[in-house]
Amino acid sequence: MSPSERGVVAAGHPLSAEAGARVLREGGNAVDAALGAMLTSLVAEALLTGLGAGGYMLVAGGGIEPTLLDFFVQAPTRTGDGSEVELEAVEVSFGDAEQVFYVGPASCGVYGVPAGVCEASRRWGTMPLEMLAAPAALLARDGVALNASQAYVAEILVDLLACTPECAALWAPGGRPLREGDVLRTPELGEALMRLAREGAEPFYTGEIAGAVCDWLGARGGSLRPGDLADYRAIERTPVEIVYRDRLILTNPPPSAGGTLLAYALGLLDRGPTPPSLGAVVAAMAAAQSERTPEFVDGLEQDGFLARFLGSRLGSTTHISVIDSRGCACSVTCTNGEGSGVVVPGTGIHLNNVMGELDLNPRGFHQHPAGRRMPSMMAPSVVMRDGQVELVLGSAGSNRIRSALLQTIVGVVDRGLPVREAVQAPRVHFEDDVVFAEPGIDLGELECDTQLVRFGAINLFFGGVQAVLRRDGQISGAGDPRRGGVAVSA
Numbered sequence: 001m002s003p004s005e006r007g008v009v010a011a012g013h014p015l016s017a018e019a020g021a022r023v024l025r026e027g028g029n030a031v032d033a034a035l036g037a038m039l040t041s042l043v044a045e046a047l048l049t050g051l052g053a054g055g056y057m058l059v060a061g062g063g064i065e066p067t068l069l070d071f072f073v074q075a076p077t078r079t080g081d082g083s084e085v086e087l088e089a090v091e092v093s094f095g096d097a098e099q100v101f102y103v104g105p106a107s108c109g110v111y112g113v114p115a116g117v118c119e120a121s122r123r124w125g126t127m128p129l130e131m132l133a134a135p136a137a138l139l140a141r142d143g144v145a146l147n148a149s150q151a152y153v154a155e156i157l158v159d160l161l162a163c164t165p166e167c168a169a170l171w172a173p174g175g176r177p178l179r180e181g182d183v184l185r186t187p188e189l190g191e192a193l194m195r196l197a198r199e200g201a202e203p204f205y206t207g208e209i210a211g212a213v214c215d216w217l218g219a220r221g222g223s224l225r226p227g228d229l230a231d232y233r234a235i236e237r238t239p240v241e242i243v244y245r246d247r248l249i250l251t252n253p254p255p256s257a258g259g260t261l262l263a264y265a266l267g268l269l270d271r272g273p274t275p276p277s278l279g280a281v282v283a284a285m286a287a288a289q290s291e292r293t294p295e296f297v298d299g300l301e302q303d304g305f306l307a308r309f310l311g312s313r314l315g316s317t318t319h320i321s322v323i324d325s326r327g328c329a330c331s332v333t334c335t336n337g338e339g340s341g342v343v344v345p346g347t348g349i350h351l352n353n354v355m356g357e358l359d360l361n362p363r364g365f366h367q368h369p370a371g372r373r374m375p376s377m378m379a380p381s382v383v384m385r386d387g388q389v390e391l392v393l394g395s396a397g398s399n400r401i402r403s404a405l406l407q408t409i410v411g412v413v414d415r416g417l418p419v420r421e422a423v424q425a426p427r428v429h430f431e432d433d434v435v436f437a438e439p440g441i442d443l444g445e446l447e448c449d450t451q452l453v454r455f456g457a458i459n460l461f462f463g464g465v466q467a468v469l470r471r472d473g474q475i476s477g478a479g480d481p482r483r484g485g486v487a488v489s490a
Helices: 014-025 030-044 113-124 129-142 148-156 165-171 187-199 208-218 226-230 258-270 278-290 294-299 305-314 398-413 419-424
Strands: 007-011 054-061 064-071 088-093 098-103 235-237 240-244 247-251 317-324 329-335 381-385 388-394 428-431 434-437 451-454 466-471 474-478 486-489
Touching: 007 014, 007 030, 007 466, 007 474, 014 030, 014 129, 014 317, 014 486, 030 054, 030 113, 030 129, 030 187, 030 317, 030 329, 054 113, 054 247, 054 381, 054 388, 064 113, 113 129, 113 187, 129 187, 208 226, 240 258, 247 258, 258 278, 258 398, 278 398, 278 428, 317 388, 317 466, 329 381, 329 388, 381 398, 388 398, 398 419, 398 428, 398 466, 419 466, 419 474, 474 486
Parallel strands: 434 451
Antiparallel strands: 007 317, 007 486, 054 064, 054 329, 064 235, 088 098, 240 247, 247 381, 317 329, 381 388, 388 466, 428 434, 466 474
16 A cells, blocks of 8 residues: 555555545544544444443554543343353364464453444544434445455354344344355444434433343343443543554553553563564563463552562553554454353343453452453554654454554564565464464574464464554555455555
8 A cells, every 4th residue: 555645544444444534535633533433343243342342442642641431331230149041162273373262241341342333433523423424324234245355254153143043134134144245234333323423422322222131131141231231431531552673652541451551561672682582572571471370460450569569670452553644543442252141132232251251260250249340352453653653553463462562663663664565474372372374484592491372374373463554655555464454555
């Protein structure tokens, strides 16, 4: 994609990116564009996000005080009286690695996307929300043909998509799972998007839609209660700041875990030479992973935890990145987990399975008290240089998010790569004493006793970074081919 001076949107689907770029062309700012892309992603990337999902938005530059808007999933109220069902295990294969996810009514947490959309629009938006939602609603009614990336996600999640009649009716009509080129139609979602735009978030938290969600889950052993939804709010937070080389990195603060661990890894690399070696990068990943203890998870909610943590040591998801012509950046990451398989009739909502995500529940399931924001790995980030936005990025990929972002930042900042090359470069990931690696990386410098898992090709296992770079007065972007991402100029 050629550089642009007007603005660029990078997203996980061509339709999402084009929706955001269209908003920029029509005079909207970076937040308007991110919301337009986000609303379209609820339709075009329906297995990764949705109205039953949660996320984070980081806004900076263009005269805006850096702010992180937290609308991630919150733990519901569990009665423990025996009326609640157990989590249901689903094994997902990435070809060269496997991962178990847990779904069903017990996996559903308090969703945040409706609240986040409305709060972001209220705080920073310049265009009516109804104007931003209308194209997405039309797309939901007319249907979206699955591209290769979305079809692959549907293929690996096939057991989940058939676990309830309501989910199967959408994703496996007639008993056959949707494939590439098949059209997914979600008219109820289209109606819900327009209702959100016209009436705000109230119907989803205290009104008719909230009642339908709680009744449906309650009859099936879920934990979500009316009070859980009624008490939910999008929360403004101050971003994490970490100096890396001559840049300032802004990312997601506690109680999210991902931004803190990314900042820690960058702080470790900043002590060494530039560019860092592969061994140094993997060592920083290993150090960050080792810190994710039960004490770390418990401490995320404590006042002053971030300063204490860094000071004592340093002395199914989709992402959208936008820079507009004014230098304003918006970085927003949303996830439905893999989806719970619970689709609530009449609402357009496929509920998240965040309470069943092993990566987000390292101390065990159902250990978080009601009302606690879950400790997500998502880390929408902005790199500032000389007080101006240089790079906007974020990623999907569960525990692989922080390693994907770390390597992309190193590529741009330390190696001076164009954004497309930094995003497309092969990646490694360290977890549980194993180094996972894509082809094209020289692994010779790693310790010989390190267990290696070599992938045969680039894979969505390693995340999905969507990034926009402002360099030499021009803006360029890159979507991650691992997840079908694209960048579109305004």
